[in-house]
Amino acid sequence: MNTRITLATAGRVLTQLRHDHRTIALLLVVPCVLLALLSWIFDDQPAVFDRIGPLLLAIFPLVVMFIVTSVAMLRERTSGTLERLLAMPLNKLDLLLGYALAFGVLAVLQSGIASAVSLWLLDLDIAGSTGWLLLTALLAALLGTALGLLASAFAQTEFQAVQFMPAFVLPQLLLCGLFVPREAMQSVLATISDVLPLSYAVDAMAEVAGNPGLTGAAGRDFAVLAAFIVGALALGAATLRRRTA
Amino acid sequence: MPAAIDIDGLTVHRGGNLVLDAVSCQVAAGSVTGLLGPSGSGKSTLIRSVVGVQRITSGTVTVLGQPAGSKPLRSRVGYVTQAPSVYADLSVRENLRYFAAVVGAAAGEVDRVISAVGLTDKTGALVARLSGGQRTRVSLAAALLGTPQVLVLDEPTVGLDPVLRRDLWEMFHGLANAGTTLLVSSHVMDEADRCTALLLLREGRVLAADSPAAIRRRTGTDDLESAFLAIIDAEQVGSR
Ligand SMILES: Nc1ncnc2c1ncn2[C@@H]1O[C@H](COP(=O)(O)OP(=O)(O)OP(=O)(O)O)[C@@H](O)[C@H]1O
Ligand SMILES: [Mg+2]
Numbered sequence: 001m002n003t004r005i006t007l008a009t010a011g012r013v014l015t016q017l018r019h020d021h022r023t024i025a026l027l028l029v030v031p032c033v034l035l036a037l038l039s040w041i042f043d044d045q046p047a048v049f050d051r052i053g054p055l056l057l058a059i060f061p062l063v064v065m066f067i068v069t070s071v072a073m074l075r076e077r078t079s080g081t082l083e084r085l086l087a088m089p090l091n092k093l094d095l096l097l098g099y100a101l102a103f104g105v106l107a108v109l110q111s112g113i114a115s116a117v118s119l120w121l122l123d124l125d126i127a128g129s130t131g132w133l134l135l136t137a138l139l140a141a142l143l144g145t146a147l148g149l150l151a152s153a154f155a156q157t158e159f160q161a162v163q164f165m166p167a168f169v170l171p172q173l174l175l176c177g178l179f180v181p182r183e184a185m186q187s188v189l190a191t192i193s194d195v196l197p198l199s200y201a202v203d204a205m206a207e208v209a210g211n212p213g214l215t216g217a218a219g220r221d222f223a224v225l226a227a228f229i230v231g232a233l234a235l236g237a238a239t240l241r242r243r244t245a
Numbered sequence: 246m247p248a249a250i251d252i253d254g255l256t257v258h259r260g261g262n263l264v265l266d267a268v269s270c271q272v273a274a275g276s277v278t279g280l281l282g283p284s285g286s287g288k289s290t291l292i293r294s295v296v297g298v299q300r301i302t303s304g305t306v307t308v309l310g311q312p313a314g315s316k317p318l319r320s321r322v323g324y325v326t327q328a329p330s331v332y333a334d335l336s337v338r339e340n341l342r343y344f345a346a347v348v349g350a351a352a353g354e355v356d357r358v359i360s361a362v363g364l365t366d367k368t369g370a371l372v373a374r375l376s377g378g379q380r381t382r383v384s385l386a387a388a389l390l391g392t393p394q395v396l397v398l399d400e401p402t403v404g405l406d407p408v409l410r411r412d413l414w415e416m417f418h419g420l421a422n423a424g425t426t427l428l429v430s431s432h433v434m435d436e437a438d439r440c441t442a443l444l445l446l447r448e449g450r451v452l453a454a455d456s457p458a459a460i461r462r463r464t465g466t467d468d469l470e471s472a473f474l475a476i477i478d479a480e481q482v483g484s485r
Contacts, residue, residue, distance in 0.1 A: 008346030016334045019371065080330030084387070087296045088347050089320040242314060243300045245259055 001093050009098025013072070014105065027068070027106065031060040031114040039122040046125070053124045054209035055178055057114055057133060058201040061107045061141035063169050069103055069148030070161045077152065083244075092237045100145050100233070107141025108134065132208035132218070139225045140201040146232035147197065153239035172198035177206070197228040249274040249395055249426035250295055255304035257290050257449075264290045266449040267304065272428050272442070277421045279440030280430040281473070287449045288430040289327050292399045295428065296324045308395060320348055323393035327400050327430075329384035333373040337364055337383050340372060341390065350391035358386040361416060363409065378404045385413075396420065398429045402436065414439045434470040445473055452476050 017024060035056060042049040076082045085095060111134055118124040126133070151168060155161040175185070175193040182193050182203070193199045204221035208214070250272035257265040264287045272278045280288050293299035294306050297314015306313035308322060331340045341355045359368055362382035367375060372383055385401050396417075402410045414436070417427050421441070429440070437443055438457055445453040445460075453460055453476050457469060464475040 004349070005347050008343055012332070012335070012339070012343040015339055016332060019334050079333070080326045080328050081332060083298050083326060084324060084330045084344075085347065087298055087314075087319060087322070087324045088344070089316070089349070090347050243298055245300050 001091055001097070005090055005094040006097045006101065009095055010101035010105070013099055013102035016072075017102075017106065023068075027064060028110055028113055031056070031064075031110060032117045034060075035114060035118050035122060035124075039118075039124070046123070049122070050125045051206075052178065053118050053122070054126055054133065054205050055176075055202050057111060057118065057137050058140040058205035059173065059176070059178070059198070060114065061111055061137050062144035062198060062201055063165070063173075064110070065103050065107060065141045065144030066148040066151070066169055067162070067165050069099060069145045070152040070155065070164060071158055073099070073149050073152035074155050074158060074161045078157075082240075086240070086242045092240045093233075095240070096146075096149055096233050096236055099149060100142055100229075103145040104138060104142055107138055107144075111137030111141070126209040127212055128208045128210060129212065132214060133205070136201070136204045136208050136218075136222075139204070139222065139229070142229050143197055143201060143225055143232070146229045146236060149236040150232050150239065153236070169198070172196045175199065176202040178202060197225070197232075200224045200228070247274055248272060249276075249309060250428060251305075251307040252291075252295070253305045253307075255291070255294055255306060256302040257287075257294060257299060258302050259290060264449050265294070268446075268449070268451055269304075270444055270451050270454050272426060272444075274426050275421055275424055276441045277417050277427045277429065277439070278442040278444060279437050280428060280444045280446060281432065281434070281437055282446035284432060286446045288432075288446055289399050291446065292324075292397050292428065292430055295397050296322055320391065321394045323388035323390075323396045325385050325388045325396075325398045325401050329372075329377075329380040331372050331380065331383045331387060334371065336369050336371055337375075337386075338368045340383060341386055344387040345390050348391040354390050358389040361389055362386045363412065378406070378409070381405065382409075392425070394425060396425055396427045396429075398427065400430050400432070402431065402433070410436070434468075434473065437469045437473075443469075445476060447477060447480070452480055 035053060038052065039049050115130055115133055151164045152161060155164065175189060175196055176198045182190060182199060185193060200221045204218050204225060207218035207221060248271035252268055252270050255265050255268040268291065280291065282288050290299060294301055295308060295313055308318055311318050337359065338355060341358060345355050359365055362385055364379065364382055367379060372380055381404060388396060402413055421427055440457060442456055443460060444451055460472050461469065464472040466472045466475060
């Protein structure tokens with residue numbers, strides 16, 4: 001591992017985004033608009049918004065970073081820049097961590113704005129602290145980035161990469177406890193839900209939003225999330241082949 | 246002179262087809278070796294094998310005494326892919342700054358390589374807004390960072406005007422005189438004469454490996470285009 005290359009990669013990814021004002025605007029504004037819409041839908045049931053609002057603060061970063069990273073990495077593969085980088089003195093991990101760092105920064109920005117809008121403008125009422133809320137959102141974003149890097153290895157075209165969103169993310173969304181609490185699911189569905197990473201991001205968010213301090217359950221969810229992130233990055237590194245056919 | 250690149254019995258299959266068929270050849274240190282051959286003959290595949298990004302079936306490729314693609318080589322070998330491989334959504338300078346950080350080149354290197362490829366007036370422009378030839382030059386500039394000992398260039402002068410091509414070939418010779426070894430693929434025959442040594446590839450096999458003068462002498466022709474056609478014809482007669 002090489003810190004100079006990791007930081008340079010993160011800086012490069014952020015510079016690419018900086019040139020793309022529309023993507024930045026979409027990344028930062030869309031979550032706020034969706035949360036506003038949600039609070040409007042549940043205008044007369046603030047308790048429902050208070051339950052679902054925080055969960056979305058975990059789901060947005062994961063879903064968005066998954067899509068953005070898988071497309072960005074696929075572009076890196078198809079444009080030949082990946083081949084060039086792998087012929088240079090670059091460790092695969094430098095590249096992956098550089099991406100994780102860049103999208104982590106973006107996620108903190110995105111979640112910070114979305115949380116501020118929810119808490120102060122939309123009157124979202126949570127018992128927990130915003131610090132833990134942001135940390136959970138960051139972990140969710142890093143998980144999305146790590147899964148996106150991994151998924152990009154299985155896509156040949158940008159069309160395919162975009163289809164991974166409904167294929168891999170929507171099932172997780174249905175089973176993560178947003179629509180039906182995980183405890184109330186049929187045992188088969190609950191078991192599937194137990195092995196899906198998004199479930200732990202949503203569980204962690206529910207825990208940190210519902211409790212003033214850090215609970216043991218939240219700590220366990222953080223550990224599971226960290227394990228998923230490391231596992232996905234390791235698998236992602238294994239799919240980055242220096243030699244290709 | 247010792248060989249900077251030594252290829253021995255290199256066989257490569259791509260997509261189930263035999264692309265390189267037991268190729269053996271050498272590139273002398275400090276030479277400007279041209280890799281010539283018709284489209285689809287396997288030039289890019291050979292070049293990819295030399296930089297160690299091609300999965301090979303059998304054979305060995307040794308660069309500066311080390312197996313191709315091994316870690317110590319990656320900062321000593323510069324590589325230009327056939328299609329410009331730079332970030333379209335970054336400026337020329339941002340691209341080169343990033344690649345300079347990856348190869349660990351000094352900060353001043355960025356300006357040096359930009360002026361070496363004649364892009365000083367485009368430093369701040371996004372690569373997406375450059376012409377095809379300008380993009381090719383950005384890609385070439387990235388390979389010049391850090392002054393690698395071996396430069397492997399896949400059709401670096403395609404789409405460039407004669408003046409620029411002459412300037413680049415002069416730069417290639419300047420680098421070679423300073424000790425760099427260059428392997429340059431091309432399918433433009435008038436570039437063959439600018440090389441100190443030639444490898445003629447056809448259907449995955451080396452038909453000729455010699456200096457331009459020796460090849461002309463052997464075939465009794467004045468220009469290399471006819472020389473190559475003569476070699477190819479002779480080979481086809483021989484294989485019948
Ligand atoms: N990614 C690939 N998968 C399968 N086969 C490939 C792939 N790339 C190239 N080939 C095949 O390998 C052979 C040699 O290709 P290569 O790119 O090395 O040729 P080339 O001499 O560089 O041609 P050109 O001058 O057009 O660039 C061709 O027949 C081509 O069809
Ligand atoms: Mg080629």
